[in-house]
Structure formats: structure tokens, C-alpha cells
Amino acid sequence: MALVERYGEGVIRAVVFDVGETLVDETREYGTWADWLGVPRHTFVSVLGAVIAEGRDYRETFQVFKPGFDLEHERRKRIEVGAGESFGEPDLYPDVRSALSGLRAMGVLVGVAGNQTARAGKILRSLDLPADFIATSDDWGVQKPASGFFDRVVETAGVAADEIVYVGDRIDNDLAPAKRSGLRTAFVKRGPWGWIHGEKPEVVELSDWQIDGLDELVGVIASEK
Known part of the structure; x- marks a missing residue:
């Protein structure tokens, strides 16, 4: 998938990832x-x-x-009945740890924030991901696509909105609301939404980068350093 970049925005200081089908294969x-x-x-x-x-x-x-x-x-x-939602290391996409580690090695703050339950948040934190913060919509009491969710992303990251890249697989919950809140965006084409939304023109309009995998984003951000 071609990389599409837009210039004239702030230096990238933070990258925040959606969870389902961005980090976790559901x-x-x-x-x-x-x-x-x-x-x-x-x-x-x-x-x-x-x-x-x-x-x-x-x-x-x-x-x-x-x-x-x-x-x-x-x-x-x-x-x-002991059948609650569960996921673990085998459910992470193969590029998750390398991408998050690569970003942190460049001095970029790494966050994880998505529409998940408090239970999922506990599981994510137990995986010891190379991230500076991990939060869910249940933790914050606000869900995407509400602007309040992205306000919390900016507040937690502690940098300007246009210095944050939000990475996700959906137009409706990720790209569009993140853009409205002033963040930069990267669309990853995987999972049901990624493949179904992937050919929509809104993806090009609303994403600064379009990637097939997270390691691609590491390369893009490295080139801006």
C-alpha cells in the first residue's frame, strides 16, 4: 500500500495506537x-x-x-461462567513489539488507547508492551469517536495534537475523529474494517500515511528525524 505523506505539520513526538485489529488480531x-x-x-x-x-x-x-x-x-x-474475553501474546500482530520498540528507541512517546473494556486494559498491561501508556475507553469513561476520547489522548501524551500520530484501521472510529481533534493519522490496512474501508476515498483524505504494517510507520517517522 502506498505511503501518502502531508507536510507542514509539527514534529512527531508521539504515536498512539488503536487496539483491535491494529495491535491485536481479534x-x-x-x-x-x-x-x-x-x-x-x-x-x-x-x-x-x-x-x-x-x-x-x-x-x-x-x-x-x-x-x-x-x-x-x-x-x-x-x-x-469463566468464558470472559481473553487474548494474549499469540494474538498480537507479529510487528507489534518491533514497531513499538523501534519508535521508543527513536525517542518517540508510544501510547495505546482504544475502545476496550477495563478487563481488556488489564490484559494489555499484563503483556508488558513497550509503551509509555495504555488506556481504554472504559478507563477514561469516553468512547471513540467522541472528541473527548482524543482530548484524553492529547492530555495523556502531553504534547500538541499535531505532534501525535493516531494509528488505526477504521475511518469512522479512528481517522475521522482523530483528524477533527487535530491529530495526524496513519491507516493500517488489516482486519475486517481495514480491508473493507481500505479502498474508500476517505482513507486518502483523512490519513497522513497509509500502511500495510506497523514497521512501515517506523521507517516513515525515522525519515523525519
Whole structure:
């Protein structure tokens, strides 16, 4: 995927990463939800893809299989029976540690912040990622795409908005709201949203860089130092 760069903005001092499908491959989690609903895994993922392609909220996927499905209630039920959300080192994309380490070696502040539960935040912190901070929407009490989420990103990073690159796989939750908040953006083409959103013209309009992997971003930022 071609790199598209825009000049005239501040020096990059911080890079903050989304979580799902940016750092964490969510294949296993999608599978466990399919199992919980009692539907074939490939069927669940196919419906998820259709929902994304239609521009609908991914939560509507659950309604297809179980009308009236309450995601938060079902999450609690899964925890009660010992089947709560879980991920670990094998679920990280292979370039995560090398990219985050490479950025820190250049003196760039590295953050992780996405729409995740407090439980997911604890798991992320237990992985000892090479990051200066890790936060979730539950931790902050505000979710993307709300501007308040990106205000917290800027506040936590402690640098100007245009000195931060927010990296994500979605137009709606990542690129568009980050841009509105004055951050620079990098779009990574992977996961369901990445591949479905990847060919949309908004990606070029809203991202400063378009990458296929996180190590590419390390190279771009190194070239600006």
C-alpha cells in the first residue's frame, strides 16, 4: 500500500495506537462470540463483514442472530461462567513489539488507547508492551469517536495534537475523529474494517500515511528525524 505523506505539520513526538485489529488480531475473540451465540464461526464473521460494509455499527451483527442482544449483559455472563474475553501474546500482530520498540528507541512517546473494556486494559498491561501508556475507553469513561476520547489522548501524551500520530484501521472510529481533534493519522490496512474501508476515498483524505504494517510507520517517522 502506498505511503501518502502531508507536510507542514509539527514534529512527531508521539504515536498512539488503536487496539483491535491494529495491535491485536481479534480472530479468536470473534470465534468465541460465535460459539457463545451457537452459530458457525465463518457465518458470524461473514455477517460482521456485511454489517461493516453497509456502514452499520458492528453491534448489529449480534442482533442478526439474537434480536434484543445486550452486549454488556452478555459480556458479564461470559465472565461469570469463566468464558470472559481473553487474548494474549499469540494474538498480537507479529510487528507489534518491533514497531513499538523501534519508535521508543527513536525517542518517540508510544501510547495505546482504544475502545476496550477495563478487563481488556488489564490484559494489555499484563503483556508488558513497550509503551509509555495504555488506556481504554472504559478507563477514561469516553468512547471513540467522541472528541473527548482524543482530548484524553492529547492530555495523556502531553504534547500538541499535531505532534501525535493516531494509528488505526477504521475511518469512522479512528481517522475521522482523530483528524477533527487535530491529530495526524496513519491507516493500517488489516482486519475486517481495514480491508473493507481500505479502498474508500476517505482513507486518502483523512490519513497522513497509509500502511500495510506497523514497521512501515517506523521507517516513515525515522525519515523525519
